[in-house]
Structures are given as C-alpha cells and as structure tokens.
Amino acid sequence: MLFKVEMDVNIPLGFDPQEAARLKAEEKARFQELQLAGTWRHIWRVVGQYANVSIFDVPSNAELHDILMSLPLYPFMTVRVTALCRHPSSAYEDDR
Amino acid sequence: MLFKVEMDVNIPLGFDPQEAARLKAEEKARFQELQLAGTWRHIWRVVGQYANVSIFDVPSNAELHDILMSLPLYPFMTVRVTALCRHPSSAYEDDR
Amino acid sequence: MLFKVEMDVNIPLGFDPQEAARLKAEEKARFQELQLAGTWRHIWRVVGQYANVSIFDVPSNAELHDILMSLPLYPFMTVRVTALCRHPSSAYEDDR
Amino acid sequence: MLFKVEMDVNIPLGFDPQEAARLKAEEKARFQELQLAGTWRHIWRVVGQYANVSIFDVPSNAELHDILMSLPLYPFMTVRVTALCRHPSSAYEDDR
Amino acid sequence: MLFKVEMDVNIPLGFDPQEAARLKAEEKARFQELQLAGTWRHIWRVVGQYANVSIFDVPSNAELHDILMSLPLYPFMTVRVTALCRHPSSAYEDDR
Amino acid sequence: MLFKVEMDVNIPLGFDPQEAARLKAEEKARFQELQLAGTWRHIWRVVGQYANVSIFDVPSNAELHDILMSLPLYPFMTVRVTALCRHPSSAYEDDR
Amino acid sequence: MLFKVEMDVNIPLGFDPQEAARLKAEEKARFQELQLAGTWRHIWRVVGQYANVSIFDVPSNAELHDILMSLPLYPFMTVRVTALCRHPSSAYEDDR
Amino acid sequence: MLFKVEMDVNIPLGFDPQEAARLKAEEKARFQELQLAGTWRHIWRVVGQYANVSIFDVPSNAELHDILMSLPLYPFMTVRVTALCRHPSSAYEDDR
Amino acid sequence: MLFKVEMDVNIPLGFDPQEAARLKAEEKARFQELQLAGTWRHIWRVVGQYANVSIFDVPSNAELHDILMSLPLYPFMTVRVTALCRHPSSAYEDDR
Amino acid sequence: MLFKVEMDVNIPLGFDPQEAARLKAEEKARFQELQLAGTWRHIWRVVGQYANVSIFDVPSNAELHDILMSLPLYPFMTVRVTALCRHPSSAYEDDR
Numbered sequence: 017m018l019f020k021v022e023m024d025v026n027i028p029l030g031f032d033p034q035e036a037a038r039l040k041a042e043e044k045a046r047f048q049e050l051q052l053a054g055t056w057r058h059i060w061r062v063v064g065q066y067a068n069v070s071i072f073d074v075p076s077n078a079e080l081h082d083i084l085m086s087l088p089l090y091p092f093m094t095v096r097v098t099a100l101c102r103h104p105s106s107a108y109e110d111d112r
Numbered sequence: 113m114l115f116k117v118e119m120d121v122n123i124p125l126g127f128d129p130q131e132a133a134r135l136k137a138e139e140k141a142r143f144q145e146l147q148l149a150g151t152w153r154h155i156w157r158v159v160g161q162y163a164n165v166s167i168f169d170v171p172s173n174a175e176l177h178d179i180l181m182s183l184p185l186y187p188f189m190t191v192r193v194t195a196l197c198r199h200p201s202s203a204y205e206d207d208r
Numbered sequence: 209m210l211f212k213v214e215m216d217v218n219i220p221l222g223f224d225p226q227e228a229a230r231l232k233a234e235e236k237a238r239f240q241e242l243q244l245a246g247t248w249r250h251i252w253r254v255v256g257q258y259a260n261v262s263i264f265d266v267p268s269n270a271e272l273h274d275i276l277m278s279l280p281l282y283p284f285m286t287v288r289v290t291a292l293c294r295h296p297s298s299a300y301e302d303d304r
Numbered sequence: 305m306l307f308k309v310e311m312d313v314n315i316p317l318g319f320d321p322q323e324a325a326r327l328k329a330e331e332k333a334r335f336q337e338l339q340l341a342g343t344w345r346h347i348w349r350v351v352g353q354y355a356n357v358s359i360f361d362v363p364s365n366a367e368l369h370d371i372l373m374s375l376p377l378y379p380f381m382t383v384r385v386t387a388l389c390r391h392p393s394s395a396y397e398d399d400r
Numbered sequence: 401m402l403f404k405v406e407m408d409v410n411i412p413l414g415f416d417p418q419e420a421a422r423l424k425a426e427e428k429a430r431f432q433e434l435q436l437a438g439t440w441r442h443i444w445r446v447v448g449q450y451a452n453v454s455i456f457d458v459p460s461n462a463e464l465h466d467i468l469m470s471l472p473l474y475p476f477m478t479v480r481v482t483a484l485c486r487h488p489s490s491a492y493e494d495d496r
Numbered sequence: 497m498l499f500k501v502e503m504d505v506n507i508p509l510g511f512d513p514q515e516a517a518r519l520k521a522e523e524k525a526r527f528q529e530l531q532l533a534g535t536w537r538h539i540w541r542v543v544g545q546y547a548n549v550s551i552f553d554v555p556s557n558a559e560l561h562d563i564l565m566s567l568p569l570y571p572f573m574t575v576r577v578t579a580l581c582r583h584p585s586s587a588y589e590d591d592r
Numbered sequence: 593m594l595f596k597v598e599m600d601v602n603i604p605l606g607f608d609p610q611e612a613a614r615l616k617a618e619e620k621a622r623f624q625e626l627q628l629a630g631t632w633r634h635i636w637r638v639v640g641q642y643a644n645v646s647i648f649d650v651p652s653n654a655e656l657h658d659i660l661m662s663l664p665l666y667p668f669m670t671v672r673v674t675a676l677c678r679h680p681s682s683a684y685e686d687d688r
Numbered sequence: 689m690l691f692k693v694e695m696d697v698n699i700p701l702g703f704d705p706q707e708a709a710r711l712k713a714e715e716k717a718r719f720q721e722l723q724l725a726g727t728w729r730h731i732w733r734v735v736g737q738y739a740n741v742s743i744f745d746v747p748s749n750a751e752l753h754d755i756l757m758s759l760p761l762y763p764f765m766t767v768r769v770t771a772l773c774r775h776p777s778s779a780y781e782d783d784r
Numbered sequence: 785m786l787f788k789v790e791m792d793v794n795i796p797l798g799f800d801p802q803e804a805a806r807l808k809a810e811e812k813a814r815f816q817e818l819q820l821a822g823t824w825r826h827i828w829r830v831v832g833q834y835a836n837v838s839i840f841d842v843p844s845n846a847e848l849h850d851i852l853m854s855l856p857l858y859p860f861m862t863v864r865v866t867a868l869c870r871h872p873s874s875a876y877e878d879d880r
Numbered sequence: 881m882l883f884k885v886e887m888d889v890n891i892p893l894g895f896d897p898q899e900a901a902r903l904k905a906e907e908k909a910r911f912q913e914l915q916l917a918g919t920w921r922h923i924w925r926v927v928g929q930y931a932n933v934s935i936f937d938v939p940s941n942a943e944l945h946d947i948l949m950s951l952p953l954y955p956f957m958t959v960r961v962t963a964l965c966r967h968p969s970s971a972y973e974d975d976r
Contacts, residue, residue: 786924788924788933812969815969816969816971819970819971819972820971826922826935827967827969827970828882828884828935828964828965828966828967829964829965829966829967830962830963830964831962831963831964831965832963836967837884837962837964839922839924866926866927866933867926867927867928868924868925868926868927868933869924869925869927870924870925871923871924871925871932872925873908873911873912873923874915874923875912875915875916876915
C-alpha cells in the first residue's frame with residue numbers, strides 16, 4: 017500500500033555537529049536499506065527546505081508507523097502522512 | 113526538472129453529467145499522452161478525495177505552466193506546485 | 209487496517225427535500241451493510257454538527273477509497289482520512 | 305457520554321530518558337486501569353505521529369476533565385476534545 | 401453539564417424576507433422556551449456580528465445535539481461546541 | 497459592559513513548582529475578589545485544557561485592560577477578548 | 593470607548609449597479625453623520641482592497657453593535673471588532 | 689503616507705527586569721519624539737494584550753522601515769504593516 | 785515607492801466568454817500602458833495558477849490604490865499588497 | 881528559470897553579536913556575488929520586517945536548492961519558494 021510521507025527536518029541551532037553528522041549518516045543508511053527493499057520507493061528534496069517528499073509502499077499501516085518512528089532523525093522531524101492508491105488512468109499496472 | 117503537483121477537483125453539484133464525462137475522458141487522454149512522453153511521471157489518487165498527487169518532469173517552469181493551464185479539468189481544479197530535486201541519498205541515478 | 213474518517217455533510221439550502229431524503233435513506237442502508245460486514249466498525253455523531261467520526265477496517269487503501277467515493281452522500285461531504293494502527297498499550301488484542 | 309480525545313505528545317529533546325520512561329510506564333498503567341473500567345473505551349495510534357485518537361465514555365464533563373488533567377504525560381500533551389453522541393443509523397444499541 | 405456554544409448566522413442575500421422573519425420569530429420562541437427551562441442558561445450577542453455566545457446546561461451530549469439540530473435557524477448557522485465544567489475557584493456552588 | 501475573555505495558561509516545564517503554586521494562589525485570591533465585586537461575572541473551565549472561558553462586566557475597555565494585565569498569571573496566558581452585549585431575545589433584563 | 597473596526601466589503605458580481613450605488617450613497621451619508629457626531633472618529637482605506645480601517649468612539653458595546661448592524665452596506669461586509677484603550681505613553685490627553 | 693502598524697510585544701519570561709525597564713523607557717522616549725514630529729500619528733493599546741495599533745504618516749516606505757527597525761523594543765516585536773490611504777467619504781481634508 | 789502586489793484571478797465558471805475576453809484585452813492594454821510608464825515595473829506568472837506576482841513603483845499609497853481598483857479584472861481578483869523598499873546590499877543604485 | 885524566494889530571518893535574542901555580524905557580512909558578500917552573476921536578479925526589503933522578497937534566475941531546481949541551502953544565514957531563515965514564469969503580456973522579451 018502506498019503513502020505519501022512528507023518530512024521536514026529541524027535540527028536546533030547549537031546541536032552538537034558531530035552527533036548531527038552521526039544521525040544523518042544513520043538516516044542515510046536506513047533510507048538506503050529501505051529503498052533497496054522497495055519500501056521507501058521514492059524520495060525527493062523540496063527546493064529550499066531541509067525536507068523531503070517520499071512515497072512508501074508497505075504491507076500495513078502498522079509497518080509504516082514502525083518504520084517512521086524508528087528513523088534516526090525522527091525526533092527532529094515534522095511528519096505528514098497521506099494514504100494514496102493507484103490511479104485508474106495510469107497506463108502502468110505496477111506504477112508505484 | 114521535477115515538480116510535485118497536487119490537484120483537487122471540484123465539479124459543482126448540478127453540472128451537466130455528459131459534459132463532465134466528456135471532460136474527464138479528455139483529461140484521461142491528455143494524461144496518458146503526457147505519461148507516455150515521460151512528462152507526467154507519476155500519479156496517485158488521494159484516498160477519500162477527488163484529488164491526485166503527481167510528479168512532473170519538465171524542461172522549464174514555463175512548460176509546466178502551459179501543461180497545467182491547458183488540462184481539460186483545470187477550470188475545476190485547485191492546484192499546488194512544489195519544486196523538487198533529486199535526493200543525494202538515493203541509490204538510483206535516474207530516480208525520478 | 210484501521211482508518212479514522214471524519215465526514216462533514218453539507219446539503220445546500222434549497223436542495224430538493226425528497227431527493228435529500230432518498231439519498232439519506234440510501235446512505236443509511238449502505239452504512240448498515242458496511243457495519244454488518246465489519247468494515248465500518250464505528251460511527252459517532254459530532255455534537256451540534258451534521259458530521260460524524262468513523263472508524264473503518266479495510267484490507268487496503270484502495271478499498272477504502274472505493275467505499276468512500278461511492279457513498280450516496282459523498283458529493284455533499286468534506287472527508288478527512290487519517291491512518292491509524294493498534295496501540296500497544298491496549299489490553300485487548302482485537303481492539304478495533 | 306462519549307468524547308473523542310486526540311492527544312499529541314511532545315517530549316522535548318534532551319529530556320531525561322529515565323524520567324520519560326517512568327512517566328510512560330505510569331501513563332500506560334493509568335490507561336489500562338481506565339480501559340478496564342470502560343472509561344477509556346478505545347485508543348488508536350496515529351500513523352507516523354507520537355499521538356493517539358481515543359474515545360472516552362464518562363458520566364460528566366467534569367470527570368473527563370479530571371481524568372485528562374491527571375494523566376502522567378499531560379504536561380507534554382496537546383489535547384483536543386470533541387463531544388460525540390450515538391449515531392441513530394447504528395445497528396448496535398450499545399455501540400460505544 | 402455545561403457547554404459553550406457559539407453560533408454564527410448567515411442568511412444569504414436575496415433570501416425571502418418574510419420567510420426569514422418567520423424563522424427568526426420561531427427561533428426566538430424556541431430560545432425563550434429553553435431559557436425558561438434552564439437549558440439555554442446564557443446568551444450574549446457578539447458586537448458587530450450576527451452571532452451569539454451561549455451557555456447550555458444539559459443532561460447529556462445527545463440532548464444538546466438534538467436541541468441544536470432542531471433550532472429553526474440551524475440551517476443558516478455555523479456552530480462551535482466546547483465542553484465546559486465548573487471552575488473550582490468559584491465562590492458560588494451553583495455558578496452555571 | 498460585557499466581554500468574553502478566554503485565557504489559556506501555559507506554565508513552562510521546569511518552572512519552579514513553589515513559585516507556580518504561589519502565583520496560582522494569588523490568581524485565585526484576585527479572581528475571588530473580582531467575582532465578589534461582580535466584575536468577573538462567570539468563569540468556566542475548558543474540558544481537557546488548562547484554560548477558562550470568562551465573562552467580565554466592566555465600566556470601560558481601559559478597566560478591563562488594567563484588570564487583565566495585572567493578573568498574577570498573566571505572563572503565562574494567551575488571552576482573547578471579545579466584546580459582547582445583551583441579547584434582545586433574553587427574558588431576563590439583567591442577564592449578565 | 594474606543595474600538596478598531598475593520599470592514600471588508602464584497603458586493604457580488606451581477607448585483608444590480610443602481611441598487612449598489614444607492615446603498616453606497618446611503619452608507620456615505622450615514623458615515624458622515626457619525627463622523628460629525630464624533631462617533632466614527634477615523635476611517636482609512638486599505639490599499640488595493642474594498643475595505644477600511646476605522647476607529648469608533650462609543651459610550652457602550654451595545655451602541656457600537658447597533659451602529660454597525662444598521663449600516664446600509666452591512667449585509668455585504670465582513671467585520672472585525674477589536675477593543676482598544678488610550679496608550680499611557682501618548683502626549684495627548686484626548687488622543688482618540 | 690499612512691500606514692497601520694500593529695505591534696505585539698513579547699518579552700520572554702526571565703528576561704532581566706532592569707534591562708526590560710530600560711528598553712521600555714527608551715521606547716517611550718522614541719515614541720514621544722516621533723509623536724511630536726507627527727510621524728507616529730496615533731497609538732492605541734489593544735485590550736488584554738501587550739500590543740498596540742498605530743498609525744504612521746511617513747514620506748516613504750524606506751523611512752517607515754528605518755523607524756520600525758530601530759525601535760528599542762523591535763527585537764521583541766511581531767509587526768504587521770498595512771498600507772492605507774485617505775478615505776474619500778471623510779469630511780476632513782487632513783484626516784490622518 | 786515599491787510594492788509587491790500579488791493578484792489571483794478567478795473568473796466564475798459560466799461567465800460569458802466574450803465578456804471575459806474583452807476584459808482580458810482591456811487588462812492587457814492597461815497593464816502595458818502602466819508598464820511603459822514605469823509604474824508596473826515587473827510582472828511574473830505563478831506556475832500552475834491564474835495569478836501573477838508584480839512589482840509596482842508609485843509616488844504614493846493613494847496612487848497605487850487608484851490603479852489597482854480601476855483594473856478591468858479587479859472585480860475578479862484577490863489582491864495582496866506588501867510595502868517594499870530598496871535593499872542596502874544591492875550593488876545597483878536604481879534596482880527597482 | 882525564475883523563482884520568487886521569500887526569506888524571513890530570525891536571529892535569536894542573545895545570539896553572539898560578533899558571530900551575527902560575521903554571518904551577515906558573509907551573506908552580503910555571497911548575495912553580491914550571485915547578484916553580479918545574474919542569478920539573484922532582484923532583492924527587496926519587506927517594510928517593518930527582517931525579511932526580503934527576491935527573484936532568482938537559475939538553470940535548474942537543483943541549483944536553486946544548492947544556492948539557498950548554502951547561504952550563510954540559511955540556518956536562521958524561513959524560506960518560501962514559488963515557481964514563476966515570464967508573463968505573455970509583458971512588452972519586454974527579457975523581463976526577468
């Protein structure tokens with residue numbers, strides 16, 4: 017099942033830069049793991065923001081919840097979740 | 113260049129159903145033409161709404177404007193445009 | 209999978225009362241069918257509003273979309289959908 | 305009487321983790337006590353948020369107020385309260 | 401139980417003045433009936449608006465719902481309901 | 497003259513509890529003084545919030561301003577003021 | 593007593609121009625009557641809007657209400673009322 | 689040229705009271721200087737808020753900007769600026 | 785003096801197309817007249833909207849008001865006006 | 881390609897003034913570099929705010945993103961990006 021997830025990241029001024037770098041590296045590793053698994057199907061940056069628009073493909077709401085809550089940068093994120101589904105006009109059966 | 117475009121469609125109560133059907137068929141045909149051209153890269157329905165989330169890949173802002181303004185259902189749409197770009201964490205060079 | 213769906217109904221002043229009564233009867237029948245099937249698990253009225261708060265239990269986002277879009281009163285509704293999941297503190301395994 | 309209560313929890317970055325764990329354990333114990341008493345009738349997590357949607361069944365506004373204000377995590381919560389009532393279309397007399 | 405109810409009235413331009421006058425007279429009669437019964441405890445006009453702030457004292461959420469939905473001017477109102485309770489600082493036991 | 501005043505109180509996490517208790521006691525004493533004087537005519541708690549809805553009866557805008565600004569908890573409050581007046585439908589001449 | 597009143601005027605497309613002209617002339621006459629009486633102390637246009645910012649000086653909330661509700665263009669207005677008072681820093685005792 | 693300027697002042701809890709008193713005295717002196725010069729034509733307090741509504745009369749946008757940015761309390765203010773102009777209905781040629 | 789003016793145009797469905805075309809032609813002619821005079825210094829389309837962002841250079845607020853209110857499409861516009869001034873970092877003395 | 885970028889700057893009270901001055905000088909230098917390159921085509925101050933309205937002319941969304949994210953004051957900014965395009969009514973072919 018498909019969801020649009022929009023993540024705005026806000027790391028406070030004065031937060032330890034080394035800790036921030038470590039969390040970003042962990043986030044990137046976790047993202048790539050989920051991307052290769054086909055769960056985190058798309059990610060795009062929002063121009064001018066420390067934010068992304070993502071598409072997730074998950075077997076259930078509960079799994080999406082667990083994935084999002086365990087992201088290394090989650091404590092710094094504002095997250096908006098929107099349930100999506102395939103569009104009948106699409107020429108591609110597996111457009112996800 | 114990539115853009116997220118969110119379209120909410122609102123056809124007023126009492127609008128002629130045949131005219132609505134004709135416009136929807138035209139919209140679908142135009143969509144598929146743009147999908148096959150690689151311009152309208154993704155489309156998803158928003159659950160519970162007559163609305164979609166789409167990703168466009170266009171050579172310029174002006175071209176995106178011309179495409180959107182000439183959609184058959186544009187007079188019934190509320191449209192939000194957000195400029196996106198490729199995310200550096202992505203494992204796929206051509207993830208669009 | 210569980211979703212909170214909030215529906216605000218707005219039938220315009222001057223809408224034909226007989227047609228409104230017919231649509232409300234159809235809506236009620238459709239609701240009861242879905243309630244008995246366990247899909248529309250809960251419904252509550254919002255005090256002072258022509259509106260409800262509902263809990264749906266569906267196998268997929270797509271099925272929820274199809275159910276909502278085909279409700280007889282859908283053209284008069286503003287709908288908000290929120291993905292939910294079971295809470296781990298709950299003492300009831302099947303609390304839905 | 306039925307109320308929808310939506311609780312968003314925000315524990316600040318840097319809050320003592322042991323104290324947070326203690327408060328969460330207290331919150332869980334208090335929740336289960338109220339759940340077994342039939343007061344806190346339902347609880348669901350909101351996907352991607354540290355938040356829940358709950359249904360309370362209380363004898364009075366004042367009792368709901370006292371319950372909410374004394375929750376161990378209340379100082380970290382944003383709370384929205386909506387008065388509900390039984391829906392006449394429901395097939396279940398005691399649907400709460 | 402106490403509720404603050406805020407009602408904004410908007411009768412469209414061009415609505416039949418006689419019908420409007422009839423509905424206002426009915427509304428006034430219904431208000432006074434509820435005021436004398438102690439249900440509609442207070443009403444104040446909002447300066448510069450066709451709107452009021454009211455305090456209701458009702459035995460249940462359901463009764464408040466039924467009262468509001470059957471007001472003669474309800475179809476022209478936007479209504480906001482807020483659950484209240486007695487304030488412990490008040491010197492008056494029965495301040496309602 | 498009548499005003500609705502809505503006060504939301506927000507004492508920051510970590511504020512000295514003894515100082516908070518002292519300010520609340522002062523606030524309560526000041527409230528009761530104004531209640532007995534007939535100035536602070538009504539106060540109700542908002543369910544689930546550290547907030548109240550109040551009705552003030554004052555000779556002038558300036559006096560209301562001076563009263564509110566000198567409340568012991570004012571520095572922790574968000575305040576909304578709405579000018580009211582007697583409603584002509586009311587059966588009570590002195591309903592304040 | 594002083595109030596800021598902000599009035600946005602919206603006469604619908606297609607409203608009879610002669611009737612609109614008549615109402616505007618009545619509004620102007622009523623304004624000037626109130627200006628000369630010292631009640632409508634100031635009026636300024638908002639640049640680019642069919643709107644004004646005004647200062648009223650009235651003996652009571654009720655009088656302000658009656659004045660506003662009887663303005664010839666009131667049915668076309670959105671009105672916002674804010675209670676003001678003299679500023680202690682002002683060098684002018686009678687600055688209104 | 690006339691502008692409405694609305695200033696909300698928010699001095700954080702715990703800010704040094706002596707420094708606050710010094711800044712307020714400076715602000716008052718600067719205000720009176722501008723009032724006497726005819727630049728800061730009006731100032732009113734907003735009831736229940738640490739805020740004012742002001743009318744400025746300046747030769748240019750740039751001058752207004754320089755005045756506002758150099759106010760001693762500017763770092764504590766939220767400021768909203770609205771361009772105004774004389775209203776043609778006004779009986780006073782020099783109503784500013 | 786410089787102002788940012790944002791204009792959203794909304795011509796209702798079913799408005800006479802010939803009249804709309806006439807008004808648009810008049811709007812274009814008026815725009816070009818003001819552009820050549822240096823008053824309407826810049827105009828840009830907002831992608832995906834029937835809307836523009838414009839920069840005006842006018843001698844006074846009043847003149848801007850008169851220009852905007854007399855635009856042929858003004859009755860169909862929502863307009864937002866923001867006062868601007870030259871930025872001191874700019875390398876160009878006459879950057880307008 | 882053209883974009884409107886609106887930047888609101890908020891340097892917290894108590895931030896080291898020397899560091900702030902250093903960042904502002906760096907920001908100014910970077911701005912002028914981009915202005916001379918024709919990338920940062922326009923900048924205007926918003927009256928009464930520490931904020932600007934700017935027009936960027938960039939070859940791609942990605943380039944705009946990289947420019948904005950690397951501005952020395954970016955960590956203190958709230959940024960809004962709007963895609964623009966040339967307006968067909970403009971008499972100037974190269975109006976940017």
